[in-house]
Amino acid sequence: MTSYFPPSGSAGDGANGQTVSSLSPPPTQRSTALTNRLTTVLSASYADSDIRDSLETLSLRGIHNSEETHRQLRLDVQKEVVDCNAEIVKDFGKVAEQLQRIGTVVSALNQTCDDMRKRINLAKQDTTPVLEEASALMAQKKETETKQQLLEAFSKHFLVPEEDILVLTSAEEPVDERFFDVLARVKQVHHDCEVLLGGENQRLGLEVMELSTRSLNSAYQKLYRWIQKEFRSLNLEDPRISSSIRRALRVLAERPSLFHNCLDFFAEARDYVLSDAFHYALTDAVSGSNGPNVSDRTVKPIEFSAHDPLRYIGDMLAWVHSTTVSEREALESLFVDEGDELARGIQAGLSSEPWSRIDEEQEVTFDGQKALSDLVNRDLTGVSRSLRQRIELVIQSHEDPVTCFKVVNLLSFYRTTFTKLVGAQSQLVDLMQNLEKFTLGHFETLMRDQISALAGDNVALTPPDDLSPPQFLLDALETLDVLLKTHEASVGPEDADLDENNENSFTSVLRAAFDPFLTLARSSSDELKDTTAQVIYRTNILLAAREAVSPFPFASSTHVPPLSAALSSLRNDLLATQHQFLLEHSGLQTLLDALKPFSKTNKDPETTGDDIEKSDQQKPHLDDLINLPAFQPEALITSSQQLDDFLPSALMDATDNLKRVQSVSLIQSVTEDAVEAFCRDFEFVEGMIIAADETRGSNAATGTGDSGRLDDKANAGQEEDQEEGEDEEDEQWSLRSLFPRTTGEIRVLLS
Numbered sequence: 001m002t003s004y005f006p007p008s009g010s011a012g013d014g015a016n017g018q019t020v021s022s023l024s025p026p027p028t029q030r031s032t033a034l035t036n037r038l039t040t041v042l043s044a045s046y047a048d049s050d051i052r053d054s055l056e057t058l059s060l061r062g063i064h065n066s067e068e069t070h071r072q073l074r075l076d077v078q079k080e081v082v083d084c085n086a087e088i089v090k091d092f093g094k095v096a097e098q099l100q101r102i103g104t105v106v107s108a109l110n111q112t113c114d115d116m117r118k119r120i121n122l123a124k125q126d127t128t129p130v131l132e133e134a135s136a137l138m139a140q141k142k143e144t145e146t147k148q149q150l151l152e153a154f155s156k157h158f159l160v161p162e163e164d165i166l167v168l169t170s171a172e173e174p175v176d177e178r179f180f181d182v183l184a185r186v187k188q189v190h191h192d193c194e195v196l197l198g199g200e201n202q203r204l205g206l207e208v209m210e211l212s213t214r215s216l217n218s219a220y221q222k223l224y225r226w227i228q229k230e231f232r233s234l235n236l237e238d239p240r241i242s243s244s245i246r247r248a249l250r251v252l253a254e255r256p257s258l259f260h261n262c263l264d265f266f267a268e269a270r271d272y273v274l275s276d277a278f279h280y281a282l283t284d285a286v287s288g289s290n291g292p293n294v295s296d297r298t299v300k301p302i303e304f305s306a307h308d309p310l311r312y313i314g315d316m317l318a319w320v321h322s323t324t325v326s327e328r329e330a331l332e333s334l335f336v337d338e339g340d341e342l343a344r345g346i347q348a349g350l351s352s353e354p355w356s357r358i359d360e361e362q363e364v365t366f367d368g369q370k371a372l373s374d375l376v377n378r379d380l381t382g383v384s385r386s387l388r389q390r391i392e393l394v395i396q397s398h399e400d401p402v403t404c405f406k407v408v409n410l411l412s413f414y415r416t417t418f419t420k421l422v423g424a425q426s427q428l429v430d431l432m433q434n435l436e437k438f439t440l441g442h443f444e445t446l447m448r449d450q451i452s453a454l455a456g457d458n459v460a461l462t463p464p465d466d467l468s469p470p471q472f473l474l475d476a477l478e479t480l481d482v483l484l485k486t487h488e489a490s491v492g493p494e495d496a497d498l499d500e501n502n503e504n505s506f507t508s509v510l511r512a513a514f515d516p517f518l519t520l521a522r523s524s525s526d527e528l529k530d531t532t533a534q535v536i537y538r539t540n541i542l543l544a545a546r547e548a549v550s551p552f553p554f555a556s557s558t559h560v561p562p563l564s565a566a567l568s569s570l571r572n573d574l575l576a577t578q579h580q581f582l583l584e585h586s587g588l589q590t591l592l593d594a595l596k597p598f599s600k601t602n603k604d605p606e607t608t609g610d611d612i613e614k615s616d617q618q619k620p621h622l623d624d625l626i627n628l629p630a631f632q633p634e635a636l637i638t639s640s641q642q643l644d645d646f647l648p649s650a651l652m653d654a655t656d657n658l659k660r661v662q663s664v665s666l667i668q669s670v671t672e673d674a675v676e677a678f679c680r681d682f683e684f685v686e687g688m689i690i691a692a693d694e695t696r697g698s699n700a701a702t703g704t705g706d707s708g709r710l711d712d713k714a715n716a717g718q719e720e721d722q723e724e725g726e727d728e729e730d731e732q733w734s735l736r737s738l739f740p741r742t743t744g745e746i747r748v749l750l751s
Contacts (some may be wrong), residue, residue, distance in 0.1 A: 058264060157194075158189050158208050160215065169218040175226045177249065179219075180368035183251065186215050198703045223248055224258045231266050246334060267378035275382030281319050282390075309394045310406050316387055319412045320380070324421060324428065328376050335372055340456050370423065377427040384431050391435055401450075404443040405509065407482050409490035411436045412505075444512040450476075451516045461524040467537040467660040469544045470524060479549040483509060484552045504554045514559070518545050533660075535573045540662045542567045548622060571670060574658060578674035580649065581657050583681065587642035591685045594630035598622075598688060620694040625688065626735070636738040647749045651675075677751045683743040 026743045045051070164182045167173045190212035196205025227248050234245070264650070282302045304314045377384075395404060412541040414431035422428055454460055469477075487506050521541045528534045549555040554746050583589040625631055646653075654674065658667045 016244055023624050026621050040620065046336035090687055101589065158192070160186055160189065160212075165215055168215055169222060171222065175223060176245065180247065180251065182225075183216075183219050186212050190216060218254045220252065220258055223252055223306070224255075224262060225254060228265055231262075231269055248586055249335065252270055265379075266551075267375060270327070271382045274327070274379055277323070277387065278319065278383045278386060284315070305678075306394075309398050309403055309409065313391055313394060313407055314410055316390065317410065317657050318327065320383060320387060320428075321417060321421075323383070324376060324380060324418070327379055328421065330373065331372055331375055331379075335375070344488050373422040376422050384427055388431055388435065392438060395439050399446060401443050401446040401513065402479060402482050402486075404446065406486055408436055408443065409441045409486055412437060413490060440508065443509075447516065449513040451520060454517075454520060461520070461527070463524055463528055463533075463537050467533055467540055468662060469541050472523055473517055473521040473541060473544065476513065477544060480510075480514050481549055483513060484555055485551070487554070488552060492617075507558055510549070510555055514545070514549070517711060532577050535570055535577065536658065539567065539570045539666070540660075541667070542570065543663050571666065574661070574666075574670045575673050575677070578654055578658060578670055579677045582674055582678040583656060585653065586646040586650065586678070587639040588685060589637075590630050590683060592638060592681055594628045594686055595625075595685065595718060598625065622688075622692045625692040626696065631689075631692075631735060633738055636735065640739045640741065646747070650750055679743060679747050679750065685739075686741075686743055689739055693736050 154590045160182070164185070167179055167182050168186065190209060193205050193209040193212065196202070196208060208357075227245065230245050230248075249259075249262075252262060284301055302319065305315060392542065395407065398404065411432050415429055415436065418426065418428040418432060454472050460470065463470065476736075484506075487509070518541070522538055525534045525537045528537060542563055546560060546567065549559050549563075579587075583592065629635060641659065651671070654671050655667060656672060661667050661670075
């Protein structure tokens with residue numbers, strides 16, 4: 001850059017390095033100028049920016065403070081200013097020239113721009129419609145591409161190719177993996193149509209749903225016919241049942257109506273097959289692995305044992321049970337093995353076919369095990385019908401009640417078995433219950449016929465001479481023992497087999513095979529005229545009856561208590577008979593009869609004190625005892641002698657009196673109780689004799705007594721009465737001396 005000021009020190013330098021001006025004012029002016037300058041300098045503010053800049057400029061120029069410098073400084077500065085201005089003017093001339101040139105260029109540019117602006121406006125007017133049309137075309141192109149993508153996606157998802165539709169609907173196409181894959185895709189399309197129905201264009205959704213529905217219906221019909229065809233040739237004994245059938249059943253379950261129709265067809269087919277197999281098993285033994293039309297000569301037909309009802313019925317029931325187990329296992333592998341897929345299919349089908357519900361408000365849940373049991377029962381309908389007919393014919397033609405009861409137990413066993421196998425509400429369980437009732441009814445009929453026959457047979461009802469139970473009762477008890485053992489061996493604990501009356505299942509058997517015979521035997525005792533014989537006869541009957549049922553808790557719980565109560569009553573009768581025997585044969589009965597007036601006491605708890613006092617006044621006094629005929633010396637001596645003759649063989653005679661009672665323990669206990677009662681009676685007689693002797697001795701010593709009170713009117717003859725009393729005292733005797741036996745002696749002799 002051109003500098004407009006010369007460099008410092010150009011004016012000249014002094015000897016001391018100071019600049020010396022060539023123009024020096026005079027000294028006077030110089031001092032005044034100096035004074036003015038100093039005054040100006042001193043009065044100036046050094047904070048002024050101009051002074052500071054001036055000083056800085058001087059410092060930069062390197063000017064020394066000298067007179068020469070002072071003189072040349074202004075000139076130099078003015079010169080420099082002039083030079084600078086000249087340079088500036090020169091430079092500004094160049095700038096002006098350049099600016100003029102730039103102005104010319106700018107003018108040209110402005111003219112060019114105006115021209116271009118006009119051209120652009122004209123071009124814009126020409127291209128605006130084209131751009132607008134291009135923008136519209138681009139928008140249409142984008143919209144078309146979007147629609148094309150949607151169409152491709154829709155076609156790929158919602159439209160099934162024609163060849164896949166043929167796989168679903170054509171009968172020539174097999175039901176294979178591809179069929180199920182296509183069916184799954186069509187079901188998904190049908191389900192996704194709900195999205196289309198929720199949009200603006202519902203017509204498209206309806207059309208697609210209609211097409212998919214039509215395809216699904218055709219597919220399910222094809223699947224239904226295919227399963228029926230497979231069922232015709234299906235061998236359930238083959239453990240490798242086709243997996244495609246199981247899968248087809250799971251899929252068909254989504255159409256409950258078709259599924260149940262298919263099950264009905266299957267049940268009818270299996271019913272025919274099993275009925276045919278049962279017929280062959282009855283008439284021509286069949287090997288289970290060979291099929292119903294191939295005979296196995298190593299196995300005898302079931303009807304070969306028709307002469308033995310129990311074996312015949314047992315073989316038929318065993319065949320039915322074996323077939324039921326095999327059928328259930330095969331159907332379980334066919335319908336239940338693959339988890340809950342079938343249940344989910346049924347549930348989905350009920351949702352798609354709400355009209356198939358019986359109760360719309362009730363939620364329907366599929367129970368696979370129950371449905372399996374129902375299907376097994378339906379498969380065995382024909383077998384059950386044939387089994388019932390044959391068992392009823394066998395029972396009706398058989399007259400042995402024991403065999404009938406064994407059949408009842410056999411049916412009860414299979415009823416329990418079928419309950420565990422196919423459920424309590426199954427047809428097989430109902431069949432077993434009905435056959436049980438029928439067989440038990442026939443058993444009761446046979447028992448009633450026997451009772452009716454016995455009731456008209458006077459010989460059979462005649463009591464034996466030894467008063468033992470009649471033979472018909474022994475035969476009935478023997479039969480009952482077989483029934484009891486059969487029932488005990490065929491059932492478990494009876495606590496779980498009680499009905500609403502708290503009775504077990506065997507109670508009805510006892511009422512038919514025990515109670516009527518017992519009643520008939522007890523009624524036959526009416527032919528005996530001797531009361532003691534009747535009691536012994538009935539006792540023997542009840543003892544035999546109780547002994548028959550006591551070992552079996554299920555029978556003793558209901559029948560032993562009444563039997564024991566009746567035996568207790570009969571035991572009291574035997575005790576009274578034995579007691580009376582001891583009294584009569586010992587002669588003590590005569591003395592007791594004489595002492596009855598002395599033994600009367602009022603034991604009524606409501607008796608008052610006045611009644612007791614009145615009773616005591618009416619009771620005879622002990623002084624009157626010696627006046628009784630039985631206590632006269634001769635009679636008392638006879639009674640004592642009869643007692644002495646009786647005592648040595650008393651126990652043997654008493655035991656022999658009940659020898660026809662068929663229970664040694666009962667005879668012993670009754671005899672012991674009778675002896676004890678006899679001892680108490682003897683103790684009473686002994687006490688009365690001792691009391692009478694003591695009373696007589698006291699009256700003789702005092703001259704008074706309960707019966708010897710003196711009347712006031714007889715006081716005058718007191719001395720005469722004393723003389724007569726002394727004469728009678730010599731004639732009195734001791735009752736104790738005439739009847740010397742004591743109670744202790746009696747107990748020892750009868751112990």
